[in-house]
Amino acid sequence: MVVVASSSVSPSVVVDLLREELGDRVVTDPAVLDALRTDKSGWWSADPAIALVEAREVGDVQTAVRIAHRHGVAIVPRGAGTGLAGGATSTAGCIVLSLLQMNRILEISLHDELAVVEPGVINQALSDTLAPHGYVFSPDPASKAISTIGGNIANNAGGLLCAKYGVTREAILGLTVVLPDGSLLETGRRTVKGVTGYDLTALFTGSEGTLGVVVQATVRIRPIPEGPVATIGAFFSDVTAAAAACAAVTAARVRPAVMELMDAASVASVDRYLGTPSVQPGAAYVLVQTDTLSAEAEAAQIASILDTNGALQVELSTDPAAGEALLAFRRAFHPSLEALGEVLVEDVCVPRSNLAAMFAEIERISVAYGIAIPTVSHAGDGNLHPNFVISRAAVEDSDAAADAAPTDQLGVPDVVWQAADELFQASVRLGGTLTGEHGVGVLKRRWLENELGTAGLDLQRRIKAVFDPTGIMNPGKVY
Amino acid sequence: MVVVASSSVSPSVVVDLLREELGDRVVTDPAVLDALRTDKSGWWSADPAIALVEAREVGDVQTAVRIAHRHGVAIVPRGAGTGLAGGATSTAGCIVLSLLQMNRILEISLHDELAVVEPGVINQALSDTLAPHGYVFSPDPASKAISTIGGNIANNAGGLLCAKYGVTREAILGLTVVLPDGSLLETGRRTVKGVTGYDLTALFTGSEGTLGVVVQATVRIRPIPEGPVATIGAFFSDVTAAAAACAAVTAARVRPAVMELMDAASVASVDRYLGTPSVQPGAAYVLVQTDTLSAEAEAAQIASILDTNGALQVELSTDPAAGEALLAFRRAFHPSLEALGEVLVEDVCVPRSNLAAMFAEIERISVAYGIAIPTVSHAGDGNLHPNFVISRAAVEDSDAAADAAPTDQLGVPDVVWQAADELFQASVRLGGTLTGEHGVGVLKRRWLENELGTAGLDLQRRIKAVFDPTGIMNPGKVY
Structure with a gap:
């Protein structure tokens, strides 16, 4: 369902009204509007905006919003378009309001x-x-x-x-x-x-x-925290062992600045991409950074915990170059996937105690659907990013189909959505959430009620109505 | 203005309905209900509750709220009654719902x-x-x-x-x-x-x-942070010098766990109470604590900053007993006031950069009204607690008047409210707020619109209406 604010006048009249007050801050170049159909999620809206307003000051925003309000036109606020859930993509008949030039x-x-x-x-x-x-x-x-x-x-x-x-x-x-x-x-x-x-x-x-x-x-x-940054890179035989070691760090009441966990599929992808030799098939990687004046003491304690919790190898350094090398393995993860195709980045978050359980669910779903789901996690807070790689061929097939009859689409095969659906349900079942940090946008709207419940969702909609009784603000997103 | 939910039935019918479902969890002893007219602010509501419900489980709360909802009776949720703004005091015809026994x-x-x-x-x-x-x-x-x-x-x-x-x-x-x-x-x-x-x-x-x-x-x-706790006590010639020294600590990008500032009137009150010799007339006191593994290094840095920023004397200790002695001076502040009369504790908060300016405003108001306003501040976050001491005689006079014709009252002389009014206005003018941490309750309701603006307050009321369309939840508080 895409909610469309029902406008009382034709798009061209609205564009004229915008132009009259905002001049060249109003853009209607079809190529520009086409680009606003998508964001970094790779999802494409079926509908281009009727205009882009490039606001330069608060008054521009007020002018555009007042015109939209008067005529029942949807407003889609947009920053740099780096969202991963389609939250700032154009909807039918909307004005996209760019805040990118308000950058002082x-x-x-x-x-x-x-x-x-x-x-x-x-x-x-x-x-x-x-x-x-x-x-x-x-x-x-x-x-x-x-x-x-x-x-x-x-x-x-x-x-x-x-x-x-x-x-x-x-x-x-x-x-x-x-x-x-x-x-x-x-x-x-x-x-x-x-x-x-x-x-x-x-x-x-x-x-x-x-x-x-x-x-x-x-x-x-x-x-900025005073003192050195200490970096630790550690390999484990599998993701379960790695998750248990991260849990042991938390249990020791140490609070690292960064604690990242890469599962076997992620490690394998980076190994292939960088040409690094595999430590061991199935190995998982943990990257930890500590900061502040006590960084070195904390890092030594963490390295020792990882070691006694089954690490195959642990490397610790306070040397910036060596630390950067340890970090580079984690940093190469997304490039390694992007080299293979379009990447759909998911974003579930579970209580830390269910991190290993969520990794097990991902593995189960991966096997059940016969698709790789390389996953990295911010292990310090239970946030996981499972990734689906969609081959360029699939995307192009889908683009060709879309050219014939445009619809909301991402070029994502149905099987991936089915797997993602199981993933979201598993996360909510484990006491977690659909989205730790990417937002709901259009892509996760259909699962929202699962998490909030019917009454909770209704309450949220009534709060929205207090601010936006006519429903012009980013319709079709989240709610 | 006290908003009263308009009940469709008589109080005794409501009490009977409550009793029927909640038995001895419903209390109507007049002495008990009388005590619910006040909290730690010392303010007394004119109106006792019709009943106290001592909830022991979620179902009790639901039962009481359903009865209240059905019959348009106000519900006042209450914990331990330690509030400082009258937020949990009874209003006319209300049920006070105590959560104190739900303590698992x-x-x-x-x-x-x-x-x-x-x-x-x-x-x-x-x-x-x-x-x-x-x-x-x-x-x-x-x-x-x-x-x-x-x-x-x-x-x-x-x-x-x-x-x-x-x-x-x-x-x-x-x-x-x-x-x-x-x-x-x-x-x-x-x-x-x-x-x-x-x-x-x-x-x-x-x-x-x-x-x-x-x-x-x-x-x-x-x-709990690892490592020692280091405590610093320092006297300054006046509150302006002390505030500047605290600002210098912040500017050095150190983040102490505790940084308290007592003005001259506070220091004098404690000196009188404890019988300690005055360091110097007009002196102000700064108490700092650092924690975590880097506590000692941070404390040494802070002590040095205080010293170079004009401290008359600086004492630093990581010994728990010596630290406790430094802390004791700050701890004695409230007892020292309570020994003199009823205390009205205020709670403004300004941007840290305006801490000295707010102390100057308090001094100005104190002189203008001829009343002492001893003030302590959480200098790390710009929160100030100016205190008004109301002599027991004034309170008793007021109590006597209240017995004759009960009204909402605190026994606070008008001059104190006038001074408080100037204080709140000064705080908002300095970019601050009416209340950093005590809440609005009944005592600060009349200043709310000053801070939120008319449109802002209206929006807040409409949000309340989404949750509480019949206005039974704690009416007369905040809004």
Whole structure:
């Protein structure tokens, strides 16, 4: 089901109205609009937008939203288009509202440990600006070099460091939002604490553009940890042993900055890609980093835990180059898959205690459907990214079919969706969630009720209606 | 204005209906009901409840709420009654629903670093149970020995450690809530991350009982930091110098576990109470604690910063007894005030960069109204607690007046409310908030619109209406 806001006027009238007020910030070049049908998930919407509005300031956003509101036109807010769930892709008859050019860092206050930014600021660009002062914006999604802070907020992005330093929600102090009627709302505050009224800042964080358009964010910044970074790479005979060793690290009450786990299929893929000799068939890889003044002591303790928990080999280094070499094995994972075809990255998250059980479910599903599902996990927080590789041939067949009769599609064979369906159900059954950090978008909408329940989903829809009674905000996404 | 849900039947019929289903869990002893008119703020509601329901299980809560819902009777959820803003005091014709007997710790999972608790569990009791395993529940309001986790959630409680370890919201993974129609809602999850739907867990946290009744919480637990605790006590010539020194600590990117600042009036009060000799008239006190494996190095760095930033004397110790002695000076603050009269504890929070400016405002207001306002601050997060001491005589006069014609009252002289009013306005003007961690309750309701704005407040009321369309949940509080 794609929800379409029912417009009272024709698309061309809406475009004329936008042009009249926003001039060349309105783009209708078909090639540009075509590109907005997709994001980094590889999913393509059947429907191009009627226009792209490239907002340069808050007033532009208000103008576009007011026109949309008056005429019942859908608004799809979009940052850099790096989403993995189709959350910022165009829907029928919509205006895509790009925040990418609203990319100014408006203020940095080291004293208050905060920055005020426009939504189009690239995550890494903020950290780069902060680095000379010894500060960092800690949410670190894998996309941080290319994704916007507005997009990170929309999806409550996580990352490698979030088990230790928190997800995006924990880094957002306040927001300025353009509501669906074009009015401005300020949420939150510049203080670290505050309990005046309901926490709307948290409500907007992770709302995937369904409540309003974030036009400014006051974000928390953190001191870059002092001291060295210590890196550990360790191989285990299989993923179960590796998961048990990660559990032992947690049980020892050590909190590494990074703890990544790669299963056998992932390790094999990287070995093939890099041409590295296999340590042992079926081997899994664990990568750990510690930081702060006690990094070395913590790393030594962790290395010893991994060793006594069955590691085949453990390498520990505080030398940056050697650490980078250990990290490179993990970093090569996505390139190794992309060399084989289109990659569908999934994103389940289970309680840490069920990490090994979830890996076992993935293995079972992989065998049952006869497809490889190489999986990496942020083992520190139970977040797993199972990957499906779809051969280019399948995608092209599907593209050809789509050219004939365009429909929402990703070129994903049915068998993959069936396997993904089992995967999501297994995650929820194990006390987990459909999505740890990528969002629901269009791709996971059909499983939402599984997790929230019917009454829970209904309540969520009624909250959306308080903000967006006419349903113009990113319709067809999430709800 | 006290909002009263309009009941369709007489109180005695409601009490009979409650008794029929809940038996001796329903209390109507006038002395018991009278005590529910107040909390630790010292404020007394004019109206006793029609009944107290002492819930022992989720079903009791559902039963009471269903009866209330059917007959339009107000429900006031209450924990240990340690609130400082009147948030859990009785309102006209209400049922007070006590969660104090729902005090079981249902599960502790060290592996998942979480606990599942009923709302009546005392904050400290959970940490005591966790301590042998090396874990702690980190929200640490000053009331932690006597306040419930349900109450902490209702007020999004902070504490001394929260600049480093986060407020209650950051410690809550999921909730089970009885909604105003008696149905059960589960929010959140057992995983560290997740972005399926709007963050209702955060919405309930800090909602002061206005949306539903929390009957179970899945809370995050944290390893007790390894290593020693180092404590620093330092005197400064005045509060401005002390605030500047605290700012210098933050600027050095050190993050102490505790950083408390006592102004001159506070120091003088403790000196009088303990009989300690005054270091110097007008002197202010800074207390800092560091923890983790790098505690000693961090403490040495901080002591040096305080020293070069004008400290009159700095004492640093990693010896527990000596550390306790330094802490004792701060601990004696509230007892020193209580020895003088009834204490009204305020709770503003400003951006750290405005800490000195807020102290200056407090001094200005103190002089203007001719009343002492001894103030302590969690300097790590800009939260200040200005205190008004009301002499017993004033309270008794007011009590006598109240006996004649009961009204909502605290025995607070008008001049104190005028001073408090200026204080709240100064805080909001400095980019701060009315309440960092105590909540709005009844006492700060009249200033709410100042901070949220008219449109913001209206939006909040509409969100409340989604959950509580008939307005039975804690009416007259916050909104």
